Amino acid sequence: MTTDLWWKHGTIYQIYPRSFHDGNGDGIGDIEGIRSKLDYLSWLGIDAIWISPIFQSPMADFGYDISDYQAVDPIFGGLDDVDRLLAEAHGRGIKVLLDLVPNHTSDRHRWFLESRSGRGSARRDWYMWRDPAPGGGPPNNWLSVFGGSAWTLDPASGQYYYHAFLPEQPDLNWRNRDVREAMHATMRFWLDRGVDGFRVDVIWHLIKDDLFRDNPVNHHYKPGQSPYARLNPEYSSDRPEVHEVIAEMRAVLDGYPDARLLIGEIYLPVERLMTYYGADLGGVHLPFNFQLLQTAWNAPAIAALIRDYEDALPQNGWPNWVLGNHDTSRIATRVGPAQARIAAMLLLTLRGTPTLYYGDEIGMADVSIPADRTQDPVGRRIPGLGLGRDPERTPMRWNDGPGAGFTTAEPWLPIGPDTAIINVAAQERDPHSMLSLHRRLLQVRREQPALRTGAWRLAHCGARSLTYERYEASQRILVALNLGAEPVDAATVPGAGGRILVSTHLDREGEVVKDTVALRADEGIVIG
């Protein structure tokens, strides 16, 4: 297995297309907007973009409810725009990953309309239809991730259909061979156009228990958690048969040259996550590793999770790390702006492929959304728990002008405060900015083989600081992170002294380090 595949040494940048850049002035980001910012992305130094869904959709879940997998939604543009984006991204050496949403369609997809047309429909079995429970009511106790029962009654046929998310997102029946083939055809449609791979939405949900057994009660449920957590989704997700489905998807990709990439969105404990690499590594190349999204932010917790993850990896399984996405509160909000710099250094110096969420490179924080501007259906269906995802989906800030350079119209979500400092134009000029830090870290990562592909080893973990090594052949890089707001002396390892390649404060480059290194509050350094 070679280590120089593009997706092993590259950095992925996630674009939420509604919020990246608005090319036609309607207040919503689009494909032309992304194309017009490719120079920025190559200047930043990323290697691939993953674009959240751009396909035809009624937008009940902002594109995660697809009504035609092979058409672009007019909000975002057309197929021509995708072709042009692919050509221009590839011209700059940037790969393009699309979001594949195979678990469910929109309820307006013609497949579902046909399926719902009657019990005898040729596509009835493409979705999951069940009779009511013997005493009436939903067929079993399965819950929707987005609140309420996962079953909705279709009065015309008297049967219920299953939806892991919104009622507008009916789940496909992946036990049906024709469903599989239709989705493989969709994959080929995009791969033939030159797409470099897919991030597959909720891949661990694809297969459900064939007996539709009730899910057991979760005795660890705490009030304040999502109501979905009341049950353990043992029978509605992470079923053994899912791996065969994934292996078939992988085989579709393997039929293409140039190392196309398959990433799986999987929220599971580490031991379960690892099974998604597949037998003989024929599963997804990268099962998204979301631990940094969920961890307590302190040195011992982070050291333990890195070690456990490294230890759990199967042989030749390539690691990956995620710090933010469109479903989670932003890192600058979770840990504060100063520690967000430490987080960036961590993300970009760990072993494995990093995924960077748009806007995190300029330190964007969650934006609180007034109730009358709420867009996310989750925020509306489960109010009061802070589960709405609009705060982390607000427009990218390109400058401090009106509309933050994102749009000339009223933006679909508010821009938010702090635009004078938190914008690309201001930070490009500032050698100490969060953006300059990201660019420098990406540069160092590219230049140092030990950071790109070297092994990882914990050097020292204190109560407040964490030091680790990355090494390959004779090269050794040391990363020392202060996880707190007090200065701390971090031990290096014998013989690992050297010069500072980058500090989170961007002011100590070239300084010589011997046996210990004094870290200022919230400071991290890379020594090479």
Ligand code: GLC
């Ligand atoms: C994934 C997506 C999320 C979406 C859900 C349903 O978790 O990341 O945004 O709402 O799937 O498709």
Ligand code: CA
């Ligand atoms: Ca637009």
